[in-house]
Amino acid sequence: MRALRTPVGLASGVLLVLLAALAVFAPLLWGSQAGAIDTDALQQGSSADHLLGTDALGRDIFYRVLVATRLTLGLALLATLVGVTAGLVLGSLPSVLPRWAGRIVTSAVNIAVAFPGLLLALFFAVIFGTGTIGAVLAIAFAITPSFARLTQTLTASISGRDFIAAARVCGVGRFRLLLRHILPNIAEPLVINATLAAGSALTAFAGLSFLGIGVQAPSYDWGRLLGEGLNRIYISPAPALGPAVAVVLAGLAFNLFGEAAASAAGHRQSVRKAPKPVSTVESPSGEGLLNVRNLRVSFPGAGGWITPVRGVSFTVGQGEMIGVVGESGSGKSLTALAVSRLVEHPGVVTADRLEFAGKPLRETSQRELGTSLAMVFQDPMTSFNPTRRIGRQLAEVSEVHQGMSRKAASARVVDRLKAVRIPSAERRARQYPHEFSGGMRQRAMIAMGLMGEPRLVIADEPTTALDVTVQREVLRLLARVQEERSAAVLLISHDITVVAQTCDRVLVMYAGRIVEELPTAELFTSARHPYTTALLAAVPDLETDRDAPLAVIPGRPPEPAEIGVGCPFAPRCPLADQRCREVEPELEQVGVGHQVACWRLADGMPSLEEATVVGGPAMAGRNGEASGE
Structure with missing residues (x-):
C-alpha cells in the first residue's frame, strides 16, 4: 500500500495495527485482571505490581487502559462512520436534486457550519441525553456539517470539468455520474478528512466521558479513566497520564496515517454493462452535414440577458474542413459547445435551424446520434x-x-x-x-x-500549449482523419496561418458574430474585412523587420455585455464612419463563397493592400497568432 512506503505512514500504520490488535485481544487476555477487585491495594500509586497504580476499588489501571481500547476505538469509529456518511449524503444531494431543493440543503449546511463543532457536540449531547448512544450521535452530528460542506465544495469543483460534461452528453444519469465520475475524483481529500475526523471523534468522545456525559459505569473508556485519575493527579499522576497518553497516541496515529494514505485513494472503478448498439444518423443527399442558422447563446446577467453568440450562421459539408478564428471572447468555443449540446443551464441556446445530418440536434437523442459527432476539447x-x-x-x-x-x-x-x-x-x-x-x-x-465512426469532428483549439512539432503532428492527424474517413472537421484555432494551411474555408468571428467567410485559398489575396486584414498583418514572415515591434490592434474586443448599437469593431477600426457606429452591418455576398459584414462594402471595399495599411497595426500574439476562445 502506498501509505506504508513513507516513514510517517509506516510508523502510524504500525501504531494503528497495534491499537487494532489491542482492541481485539486485550479484553480476552486481560479482561479478568482489569475487573479484579483488590481491597488491600486501594488507590495505590505506580509500582512493580501495578504499573499505573490502582483505582478506588483496587483494580489495575494499566490493564483497564488496555481493555478500554476496544470500547474507545469502536465508539469513535462508529461516530465517524455515521457523521461521514451523513455528511457525504448531504454534500452530494445538491448535485442530484432539483436546483431549488439543492439550494435548501446547501443553506442548511452553511448555517450548521457556522457553529463550532464542540458546541454542536454539547448541544446534541443534551438533546440525546447522557450515555453511549447519545454521545455517539452527538459527535456524529457535530462532524456532519463540515464534512458536508467539504463534499459540496469538491463536487462543485469537479462538476465543471469537460469529462463530466461529456458523461452527461453520453446520457449518464445523475446518480451514476456522482458515483462513477465525481466521488472517485474527490476521494483523496475525503479520505484525509475522514481519518482526521476519526482522530477528532476519539478525543471528543474522551472529552464527553471525562465530563460524565459519555460512557457510564460500569462500562469505561479512556475518557472515563482519565476523569477518575485526575482527582488525585497531584498525589499519583500515573493513573491520569496512562489514559491521556493513550488518547494522544491514538489521535496522532489516525491523523498521520490519513495524510499518508490520501494519495492511494480513489482509483477503483466499477464496470457498467454496455447497452445494445445503436445506429447512427444518415444525412440526406444534397444538404450540408451541419446546418446552423441564426444561432444565439444567452446567459442571465445582473442587468438582463447577455448574448455572447449573436446570430451565427454557417454550413459544414461532408468531408469539408472549416476553420474558425478570432480573438478571445469572440464566441468561437461557445459556438462549438452549442453545436455539441454542451451549453448547460442557465445558458439558453436558440436557432432558426440547427441540424446535423438532416435531423434537428436539439431534439435528436444521444442514442440516435450515436458516435457520428465527436468533440476534441481544448485541454x-x-x-x-x-x-x-x-x-x-x-x-x-x-x-x-x-x-x-x-x-x-x-x-x-x-x-x-x-x-x-x-x-x-x-x-x-x-x-x-x-x-x-x-x-x-x-x-x-x-x-x-x-x-x-464520426462524420463530424469539432476540434476546439487542439494545438493550444503544444510545441510547433507536436502541433504539426496533431494537424496532420486531423487532416488524415478527414481524408481517410471523409469526415468533416470544424477546427477552432487561435492561429490564422494554421487555418489557412489546413482548412477549406475560414470563418472569422468577432464579438459573437461572423464578420467574414471566404475560401482559405483566397484568404491572403481577397480578404476584405478590416478585422481579417488586421489578423493577417500580424503574421510575420521572412521579410518582417525583426527590429520593429509586433503590430497590435488598438483597444480591446468588447465584452458581451458591452456590445451596443453599430459595428462592434468600429471603435478599433480606422475605416469606421458614422453609419458604422449607428447600425451593425449584415453579411453581404461579395464573391463565390465570400461574405463580408462591413458598411465599406457599399462604398466600394478597399483593396487588400489599402485595408492592411489603414488597419495596419494588427493584433499581435505569439508568432502573430490571433489568440481567442
Missing part, C-alpha cells in the same frame, strides 16, 4: 478523468454507443491509439492521463473521437 488534461486509465475511458465510448464487450472495446482502444501514432499502445492504454505528455494526451483525445 485534454481536464477533459480526461484523472482517476481512470486512458484505455478504460476510450473503451467506454464503444461499450456505451456500440454495444461492444469489454474485451472487444479494449482491442479497439489499442487499434485507435496506434492509429494516432501513440507508441507502445498496449502499455499506454493502461496508464493514467498524467503519465502522458501534452501531445500524447491530445492525440489520445482524438483517438477517443475515433472510437466510433
